[in-house]
Amino acid sequence: MEDLKYHYKYPHPSVTTDCVIFGFDGTKLNVLLVERGIEPFKGRWAFPGGFLKMDESAEQGALRELFEETGLENAYIKQFHTFSEPHRDPRERVITIAYYALVKLQDVKGGDDAASADWFPLDEVPPLAFDHDMILRTALKELRRQIHFEPVGFELLPEKFTVKELQLLYEAILDVKFDRRNFYKKMMHLGLLTQLKETIHNHPQRESFLFKFNHAKYDEFKQKGFKLEF
Amino acid sequence: MEDLKYHYKYPHPSVTTDCVIFGFDGTKLNVLLVERGIEPFKGRWAFPGGFLKMDESAEQGALRELFEETGLENAYIKQFHTFSEPHRDPRERVITIAYYALVKLQDVKGGDDAASADWFPLDEVPPLAFDHDMILRTALKELRRQIHFEPVGFELLPEKFTVKELQLLYEAILDVKFDRRNFYKKMMHLGLLTQLKETIHNHPQRESFLFKFNHAKYDEFKQKGFKLEF
DNA sequence: TCAAAAGTGTTCGCTATACACCCATGG
């Protein structure tokens, strides 16, 4: 058992990155969980994650994890907290740099390599392994905070979407209700949406316009500094 | 040289906590820096920090650093980012969990143990060691963000203060100017200040009322959820 | 023809903003 080839004068913790992957199914906010195959917490669900390699930054590590789980390469990720309680992993001291990712659910081919990965709506998330319940709560809190400064919601929608879909997304994230008409006007007024010529027919009633997120306009706003309220 | 008694199968990074300590001198926002006595970056200024102990959380580590530098025990600290670029320390792989602290400048007995610690106004900060320039920029950005959700500014003021001082603080943090009269009214209207019977005479002109931050009122607001705009 | 959803208008009240005004004080 002497392949322990790395020696230090002082003890060093292990460092991992975990990734809370959010996706929107059109009605509810979902998170991607993987079922643990080994002890501890065998059989419990947890966020995908793994050890940070010595030649990659935490962000690169999180992107790698994300790719391995979802096949996505250019997703939006954001570091939101580092968890460091001494006994959060019963085996050894583990420090976890946690990210959340916002992905378009429909772009993720369900559970590729990871045999047992699955999407869970926020209100149906089972008890998680380690301190991942707290990680989820923190991720949600930070996402809700972030959405006040950047229109990150668009990362969760397909390229073309209706205002109704955008509203449902915001309602799912913030857990509030908006007046349909006021929301519509506010979005139009903000100028961050580009109306397309296309329409879509989602239901037996009237068809609705499709929109794209206007990145150029957003960059313009961002330079001047702006408020984004909801 | 065989006191390297900690062995691992895979390489482990070192983990430190650094603390960006903000203080307000009545006009400008200041940060506390320490001068490095050893290589690398000997003679350059840097944020106080040190290795995380195996039995303490990052927050405990940051509080310990803060106490060692300022003697303060109950200061407000907040984790804001973890820096993990592989070569940010030329000697070895170091991951830094960074906190900012908000302290009452006047409570800090200048440079106790650390011989060469000193306050620097934000616009007079010299080039820093390692990637601490970026750490400072990130800390400021997060502080400015945080102040939209929590009235953290009060942590930087003495217990009793005038509205003018509060305004100068907000202007220093956010780098903006407010109309004196509108700021006053807004603060009165918010209800987070308790007006004291005492007044103070800061200058040859008219004396001004002193106020305290109303913690009870704040907790009340926080429960119901509220907006804090500036 | 009726229910449901999309798109448009209108009203009201709050608040941010821009000011004017008076009060107190020391030089």
Next chain:
DNA sequence: CCATGGGTGTATAGCGAACACTTTTGA
């Protein structure tokens, strides 16, 4: 008496919240 800073008042514009109305469609 006047310059300076503190405390209070007032008018306007813009936006958010609430809600009425019209249009389109399939059943």
